[in-house]
Amino acid sequence: MPTSLTLSDHLAGLRAAVSAFAAHADRAGLEAEVPTCPEWTVRRLLAHQGMVHRWAAASLRGERVEAEAFEREGMDHPDPIGWLRAGAEGVVAAIEAADDDVRTIVFLNDAPPPRRFWARRQCHETTMHAVDALSASLGRRPRAADTWIDPLLARDGIDELLGGFLTRNHSRLRCEDPTTVLVVPTDADESWRLDVSLRPAVTTRRTSAREAGDDEADVVLRAPSVALYLALWNRSDEVEATPDLADLWRSQSTVTWS
Numbered sequence: 001m002p003t004s005l006t007l008s009d010h011l012a013g014l015r016a017a018v019s020a021f022a023a024h025a026d027r028a029g030l031e032a033e034v035p036t037c038p039e040w041t042v043r044r045l046l047a048h049q050g051m052v053h054r055w056a057a058a059s060l061r062g063e064r065v066e067a068e069a070f071e072r073e074g075m076d077h078p079d080p081i082g083w084l085r086a087g088a089e090g091v092v093a094a095i096e097a098a099d100d101d102v103r104t105i106v107f108l109n110d111a112p113p114p115r116r117f118w119a120r121r122q123c124h125e126t127t128m129h130a131v132d133a134l135s136a137s138l139g140r141r142p143r144a145a146d147t148w149i150d151p152l153l154a155r156d157g158i159d160e161l162l163g164g165f166l167t168r169n170h171s172r173l174r175c176e177d178p179t180t181v182l183v184v185p186t187d188a189d190e191s192w193r194l195d196v197s198l199r200p201a202v203t204t205r206r207t208s209a210r211e212a213g214d215d216e217a218d219v220v221l222r223a224p225s226v227a228l229y230l231a232l233w234n235r236s237d238e239v240e241a242t243p244d245l246a247d248l249w250r251s252q253s254t255v256t257w258s
Helices: 007-028 042-060 067-076 080-097 114-138 151-165 225-232 243-252
Strands: 179-185 191-196 202-206 219-223
Touching (some): 007 042, 007 080, 042 067, 080 114, 114 151, 151 179, 151 202, 151 225, 179 225
Parallel strands (some): 179 219
Antiparallel strands (some): 179 191, 191 202
């Protein structure tokens, strides 16, 4: 399995993220700007996440829906935070009700089976957007210490990004000069090697930090798990990188709804 977390772990992470999302959105106010999502307000953030929850639940149930209609509903709803909570309850219910062998869309490389995939994906989707709500309440990009995120969940989210998203054929992460990036959590005995070139990136998991091989890398990102999680998902500036890598990462590794 590409993840060591269980279905229950991912659903618990999803529920924790929804609680944090609602609290920080309420504290920030619906019209507050979101530093980690330029040009977005908290209201739009809530509408987007609520749409994704409803779209994911419909996908698990085998239903065809208009995702944009959900987002419009969220933007116009008189209680966007309550609407977010309802959508989260709906996707959790859909995941719990799905058969282990349910057939539905899975759009990442090296992904677990569909039911497990959707629990994992919605856990990290919701966690990152809850961090966006946190940034709105703080008025700045957050640091790891500002969050509620468990390091084990953070490492799972790093793995999903590096192994699932950035290795896809249509990932935009490319560079003319082949570059090797090592991602090394300082609070765990594991690491990832990311080889970036003009072809889709190749990610190699290392089961031991001692296998990281700093001398074979062009760039080494070394920090606690949660700090790396936020930085790699472009939510924090806490982890230092060379200017060239930082610019490349921000411009080409961003995951967007399409």
